[in-house]
Amino acid sequence: SLSTEMHNGKEYKVGVLKKAALFPSQLGELSVTPMVLSIPVQIQQRQGGNGNVFDQFFNDPFFNNYRTVNFTAKSNTIKLQVMPLPSKGVPPSFNGAVGDYSLSSAVSAVNVKENNPLTFTVTLKGQGNIQLLSMPDFTLPTGFDKYEPKVSQQISRDGTISGTKTFEYLIVPRVAGKKEIPSLKFSYFNPEKRSYITLSTPPYPINVEPGASTGNTTVAGYSKEDIKLLGEDIHYIKTSSSDLRKRVGFTEFGAGFWSAVVLPLFALGGLITWKRRNDKLAGNLELLRYRRAEKIARGRFKSAKKLMDAGDQRGFYAEISQALFGYLEDKLHIPKSEMSLDRAVDELQKRSVDGELVSSLRSCTEKCEFARFAPAGDGAGAMNEMYNELTKVIVGIERTLSVKKHA
Structure with a gap:
């Protein structure tokens, strides 16, 4: 909802676009990055004339002589000073x-x-x-x-x-x-x-x-679960060999023997390689996030597709925005607290990503952020266009970064 406020003698409609709770995780001076929006604004254009009655007539606001321009709105940067917690009197818990x-x-x-x-x-x-x-x-x-x-x-x-x-x-x-x-x-x-x-x-x-006597009583500190019956644990010793026969046609080192020896070695080698790879990923969170970025983005895009099919514009743009920013955070190793569109663009340019692709990313992001708060009239068409454009952007970035990595 919008409210009315006066600023420098002019009346403005004011609305809250976004609220966020911030919990600092490091000391010192921190900056809250500004929010940037590209907003279509209608500006009245006056026709040049000689001051005659016809010019005055057609310059009347009734004829709606307006043109639409894109205005970039940017909020202020907020500075925060994060103080350390007291070092004295810290309880053990x-x-x-x-x-x-x-x-x-x-x-x-x-x-x-x-x-x-x-x-x-x-x-x-x-x-x-x-x-x-x-x-x-x-x-x-x-x-x-x-x-x-x-x-x-x-x-x-x-x-x-x-x-x-x-x-x-x-x-x-x-x-x-x-x-x-x-x-x-x-x-x-x-x-x-x-x-x-x-x-x-x-x-x-x-x-x-004490519970019912169902076999859970204790004997000298051991439960019956820990004790096996002697009669079931030891078999009688055979004293006669009359039923033993020599096996004929047995090959000591046949194909079965070597299969039993070699195949476990290959399996063990594969298991060790797989374990080392998993340990490497577990110990390197950045690498793990890098490899899973595209998979996570694909899952979010599927969710956005369902919201698009259901006609939920706000849900669609929110989900696809999270998919894009989450992908960029993981792929470019940008902490969530430092993530912004400008930072992502700088990182992509450092990695020599095509300028046209970066421009398309910026344009799509700005359109998406604007559409979240001011959904378009042609909702289905706009959502489908945004979905296809962002899909091409992520595919293009993924291909470029993969080529750079293996080059």
Whole structure:
């Protein structure tokens, strides 16, 4: 929705194009790159004349003597100074959380039987970067099995980033007796109070009752699962050889023998090569992102095609914009915090990508960003044209970078 504002004595219609929550990840002075839009603007053009009555008549606004020009609008650059967190008084349970939070917990039962699971739920609620919150690990007493938590979150972006994040731990008691789930601590830095705050859950006493006698009782610290019956473990020794016969026609080093020796070696060599390649990719995140960039972009383009077929213009342009910028971030090794159209163009020019292809990329990006907020009347035709143009751009960039890499 648009609002009306006065600026330098003139009335303007004002609308918010984009809002984003920023969480700095490094110290020092940071810049928020400006937003650039190419906007079609109608300008009234006056016909030259001699000041006679006919010129005055045809210069009347009624005749709509307008022409459309492209105006490039660019927002200001915002400078931010990111300060370090205090180095004194850092609690042991602090793992980087900043904001304002509350902590609550619950257990599904305090009286359980052996091998019957219970759920230990921890909920964080407040304002901050909810998505990156994590709970410190904790140790249960002997006799408990703990599994990786099921994590769920609900994030609200209404003005401030807030929400809840829930960790559900599945715990299985294995030994009967009086047990206790220890207190769990969570620490964060509160920027308003400029101090570290530690929250903790209460300890939960758990009464583990013996289960039914289904083979889960313990003997000298070992469960029956760990003990095999002697009669099933050792076979009787044969004392007679009357049923043994000499095998005839057996070749000691036949084709089967060599196949059994050589084929595992080839398989082992292939496995080692595959493992080294995977380890190389896992250790080099930039290489991994580079190789997966085109595949991820292809998947997003398929999603955009479905939105185009459904006639969802806003969804289509948002998805295809994310596909393009995500591809450029991964392919050109540009961090998300530093990604901008100008930066991507500079990187492509450094890699000697064809100037016409770069110009097409810039033009498509500007059209796409404008269409996200002002959809065209001919929605289906514009979306199809944008889809084909961006497909050609990404294919062209992919071919160029592949040739440069293998050259």
